Amino acid sequence: MEREPVPAPADAAPAAGDWMIRFDQVVKRFGDLTVLDHLDFHVRAKERVTLIGPSGSGKTTILRLLMTLERVTGGLIEVDGRPFSHMPGRGGLVPANEKHLRVARRKIGMVFQQFNLFPNMDVMRNITEAPVRSLGRSREEAETRGAELLEMVGLADKAHEHPARLSGGQQQRVAIARALAMEPEILLLDEVTSALDPELVAGVQCLLRDIAQESQLTILCVTHEMHFARDISDRVLMFDRGRIVEDGPPEQIFGEPREQRTRDFLQAVI
Ligand code: ADP
Numbered sequence: 001m002e003r004e005p006v007p008a009p010a011d012a013a014p015a016a017g018d019w020m021i022r023f024d025q026v027v028k029r030f031g032d033l034t035v036l037d038h039l040d041f042h043v044r045a046k047e048r049v050t051l052i053g054p055s056g057s058g059k060t061t062i063l064r065l066l067m068t069l070e071r072v073t074g075g076l077i078e079v080d081g082r083p084f085s086h087m088p089g090r091g092g093l094v095p096a097n098e099k100h101l102r103v104a105r106r107k108i109g110m111v112f113q114q115f116n117l118f119p120n121m122d123v124m125r126n127i128t129e130a131p132v133r134s135l136g137r138s139r140e141e142a143e144t145r146g147a148e149l150l151e152m153v154g155l156a157d158k159a160h161e162h163p164a165r166l167s168g169g170q171q172q173r174v175a176i177a178r179a180l181a182m183e184p185e186i187l188l189l190d191e192v193t194s195a196l197d198p199e200l201v202a203g204v205q206c207l208l209r210d211i212a213q214e215s216q217l218t219i220l221c222v223t224h225e226m227h228f229a230r231d232i233s234d235r236v237l238m239f240d241r242g243r244i245v246e247d248g249p250p251e252q253i254f255g256e257p258r259e260q261r262t263r264d265f266l267q268a269v270i
Contacts (some may be wrong), residue, residue, distance in 0.1 A: 001059040004079075004115055007130065007252040016035065018044055018045070018046050019042040019045065019078055020044060020045040020046075020047070020054070020079065020186060020222065021041075021042065021066070021077070021078070021079055021183065021186065021216040022041075022043075022077070022079075022247075023039050023040060023041050023042075023043050023062070023073035023075070023076075023077055023219070023236075024075055024076045024077070024078070025038060025039070025040060025076070026038070026039045026065070026072055026074070026075035026076070026077060026085075027039075027073045027074035027075050028058070028061055028065065028070065028073050028242075030071060033057045033060055034062050034242065035063070035242050035245060036058050036061060036242045037048070037241075037242045038074075039058075039062075039075070039242065039243065039244070040127055041237065041247075043218060043220060043246060044205070044218070044251040045080075045126065045185075045218055045220055046216055046217070046218055046231055047219075047235060047237070048212050048217075048218075048221070048234045048235070048239060049219065049220050049221070049233060049235045049241055050104075050217040050220075050221040050222070050223060050229040050231050050232060050233040050236050050237070050250075051220070051221070051222045051232065051236075051237050052223070052224070052226070052229055052236060052237070052238055052239070052265070053237075053238055053239030053240050053245070053265065054239075054240060055137050057239040057240050057241055058239060058242040059191055059222045059224055059239055060190060060191075062159075062220075062222075063188050063190050063197070063220065063222055065085070065111075066084075066108060066186075066188055066220070066252060067105070067108070067110055067188065068102075068104070068105050068122040071095065072085045072086065076093065077255060079104060079107060079108070079186070080107060080185065083096070084096070084101075084104045086230045087100040087269075090234045095269075096115065096243065096256070097183060097217075106134075106182075106184075106237075106248050107184055107185045107186055108184055108185075108186045108187075108188060109179035109180060109182050109184030109186070109187045109188070110179060110187070110188045110189075110190065111167065111172070111175050111176055111179050111187070111189050111192050112175070112186070112191075112192070113124070113191040113192065113194045114176065114195055115163070115168075115172050115175040115267060116172040116194075117163040117171055117174055117175060117178070117262065118163075119162065119163055119164060120162075120191070121158065121162075122160045122162055123150065123155065123158050123159050123160065123161055123162075123163070123174050124143060124146050124150070124160065124163060126163065126178055126180065127142075127146040127149060127174065127177050127178045127181045127189075127219060128142035128143055128145075128235045129149070130178070130181065130182055131141060131145070131181050131182060135183070136183065142181070144168075146159070146177070146181060147159065147179060147182055147254075149177035149180055151259065152177070153173035153174070153176055153177045153179070153207060154171055154173060154207070155174065158170065158174075165228065167197075167200060168200055169196055169197075169200030169201075169203055169204055172192060172193070172196065172200075172204050173204065173207060176192075176204075176207065176211070177180045177214070178185050180211075184217065184234060185217065185218060186217065186218045186219070186220065187211075187218070187219045187220075188219075188220050189208065189219065189220070189221040189222065189252045190222050191222055191224065192204065192221075192223070192226060193205060193223075194226070201225070205228045205231070205232075208228075208232060209228075209231050209232050212232050219232070226254065226269060226270055227251065230250040230254050231253075233249075233250050234249065234250075235247065235248065235249060235250075236249070236250050236254075237246065237251040238253060238257075238259070238261070238262045240261050245261045245262060246258060246259045246261070246262045247258050253266075254266065
């Protein structure tokens with residue numbers, strides 16, 4: 001099914017309830033280093049947003065906060081209208097505990113630079129283990145869905161191979177199928193082709209572009225591949241030193257960037 005276009009201009013703040021991810025004055029420090037400095041941004045439901053910017057500007061930290069691999073130092077993250085970094089407590093919101101974070105994370109699927117497949121399980125088991133354990137699916141249900149997903153990522157004939165016998169591109173396709181098997185509403189993509197041999201990059205990018213176009217997923221992507229950012233996004237956020245320097249549709253950011261910082265960055269990387 002073709003996805004519906006995301007309405008409303010990118011730079012208008014959406015009304016409450018119209019967004020899937022909201023960062024509200026988020027601060028993240030590592031010791032003395034302030035990586036995110038009172039960061040505000042929204043991602044609408046079904047929107048596909050790519051974060052670009054120089055190395056060290058805080059892009060991966062944003063994904064790691066959403067993966068609950070890091071905790072905020074200050075501010076609030078909400079996912080689908082619920083506090084994600086915090087939970088209701090005595091006298092208001094308090095920092096979330098592990099259980100809250102685990103539940104909150106259910107809506108989120110992730111694909112990393114390193115595929116992180118289970119080496120001792122075959123491909124089908126890699127895809128079905130979490131739906132069986134965490135979503136309570138029967139093994140049969142999970143395998144039926146697993147077979148559909150393998151078909152979609154072009155690996156229908158690899159269900160019983162072990163990851164070590166697959167190419168990097170095939171392993172990343174398994175990782176994509178594994179993320180989708182958890183029926184996420186949000187998909188986080190963290191430099192998903194950085195570890196691949198150059199000849200395998202285009203195939204994985206093409207697959208992700210098709211998934212982005214045909215699914216109803218909200219996608220937040222970090223990449224240094226600008227043509228992929230252009231292909232996959234409704235909106236691109238240019239980061240520098242933990243702040244958004246420019247926020248706009250790919251045609252603006254890559255065609256007519258308004259900020260000098262964006263122009264300098266693009267000139268250096270393209
Ligand atoms: P980007 O993804 O834009 O390259 P990151 O979010 O990875 O940037 O990193 C932003 C800054 O935070 C960098 O200076 C990085 O060294 C620092 N940083 C990230 N994680 C940690 C950590 N666990 N401990 C200390 N510093 C960190």
